[in-house]
Amino acid sequence: MTTLTEPADAPEVQRTADLLRFATAGSVDDGKSTLIGRLLYDSKSIFADQLESVERVSKDRGNDYADLSLLTDGLRAEREQGITIDVAYRYFATPRRKFIIADTPGHIQYTRNMVTGASTADVALILVDARKGVLEQSRRHAYLATLLGVPHVVVCVNKMDLVDWSEDVYEAIRAEFSDFAARLRVPDLSFIPISALAGDNVVHRSENMPWFDGSPLLSHLERLHVASDRNLVDVRFPVQYVIRPQSHDARDYRGYAGTVASGVMKPGDRVLALPSGLETTIASIETAEGPVDEAFPPMSVTVRLADEIDLSRGDMLCRPANTPTVTQDLDAQVCWMDESVPLTVGRKYAIKHTTRWARAMVKDIAYRIDVNSGHREEGPAEIRLNEIARVQLRVTQPLFVDPYQANRQTGAFILVDEATNKTVAAGMIGSPAHGH
Structure with a gap:
């Protein structure tokens, strides 16, 4: 995929x-x-x-x-x-x-x-x-x-x-x-x-x-100067797995494993859990080699929290004062990747955004872009292989998104055809008010 x-x-x-x-x-x-x-x-x-x-x-x-x-x-x-x-x-x-x-x-x-x-x-x-x-x-x-x-x-x-x-x-x-x-x-x-x-x-x-x-x-x-963290937003930590060891000694252990999408996380930091909106503190951060004093992209870590919060795969930890947009409506540029079936209004797909899966319906195709001239063709009926378009999607459950230009991890998604399991589009989310 x-x-x-x-x-x-x-x-x-x-x-x-x-x-x-x-x-x-x-x-x-x-x-x-x-x-x-x-x-x-x-x-x-x-x-x-x-x-x-x-x-x-x-x-x-x-x-x-x-x-x-x-x-x-x-x-x-x-x-x-x-x-x-x-x-x-x-x-x-x-x-x-x-x-x-x-x-x-x-x-x-x-x-x-x-x-x-x-x-x-x-x-x-x-x-x-x-x-x-x-x-x-x-x-x-x-x-x-x-x-x-x-x-x-x-x-x-x-x-x-x-x-x-x-x-x-x-x-x-x-x-x-x-x-x-x-x-x-x-x-x-x-x-x-x-x-x-x-x-x-x-x-x-x-x-x-x-x-x-x-x-x-x-x-x-x-x-060439490359920013060590190109993302313009603070901590984003999508939860990949919840770790609950089965052994008797570790029955109180609960860790949240994932890859740091942006920002720096340290034990003692305040974090906000989405979608619950509950705040807590990071108790410890662990890697395969043992505990660490900080985590940053693209490290894979397990985060333990001071309080017991109900978090599951697809949920996210972020800073209380710097949160992504929680939305079920996406305004995005997509590059269409399916050679057999074009993108049309009304079609439904599985959507994967960070670690969260949901279903999405195409509500509107605003325009198709001619990549040679930059010209926009308003309201096309369909989008074919390799074409790029601006679309509106409605998603079945809230996603925690940032504009792609601010964070490439939380600003990107893929669409998957549920019948064939093929990835049919790569998407880049625009700013909430005005898009790209």
Whole structure:
């Protein structure tokens, strides 16, 4: 099932700003896999046997170079077809920073994967083929990055070796993309001319482009400032499980397990339980390794409370003076992910928001968005695969929500077709008064 979260096997993350999550996006054959392979190889983040395997497969294919895209292309069947499908996560580190990469496919029919990969990213790397210039997918990916609240966008103008390292070609692409991005409210936009295949301006500065005085890509990513907690709201702790051990010695034990969505929690802090509205104090916070003095995103912890409060899965702990909106009516942007059945008014779906499941009915489709022009088509009859729309939903039980721009965890949800159990939409909640 597609979710707007990182994979369960993501490494434990420290509470520092030294972790950077970035998503790669581009059109088919723009060189994303080669770029990631080059980052992994030149930063010495792969093993010798992995490189030997890549060199062997490359030689078998008749290539006179190591095809570094093989480091990231997932299944053998996909490699044989020459395409990459689904979101692949990779982890590597340099002495200055740790990185999580979400590699998303470039095919227009996989916009949904871009939404999944970019939903937790600090940076979107958008690849543009220097020979082809800014394509529809380039604009689509820039639009999605801003819709998903990604604070930094880096445009990598790739394959500069195939346009004779031309500064004019690079500048023309930079001007066209900048003009489009100006309409999107991109908070931070940068451009780097690269050749992923040759390694120019990826990890090491290129001698072939002396006219470019910026940093190579890896240096740029190492130095980007990333807020240690990007969420603009205080404590949000959705309850995943209630822990009541069965042993005689622990019969009085009651803990609430979950992942911290935002804020910092400490023993002694006052918290408010939703939906009951009861206040209490945190007695202790425990992890698999033992008790801790504080918990912060994205730690998985068990919280014990000073008072016995009736909490269950899907409920939430927050600060008494900083609470989410409790509502059964959602105003949201959705990216539709079902290729067979379109979204129409009146349809019902299961909705998953943080740890809470409910049912939702589509009350209205306000407009559909043309991601290339930003134009809104008012009142469309239906929304098809990869289209993005503003919708109103009515939910069967209250959800505890924040605007997506303020908190990506409590501001996001997925819709699931109950007949097929397929995830059919990813949603981003707007502000209560006026939306996005």
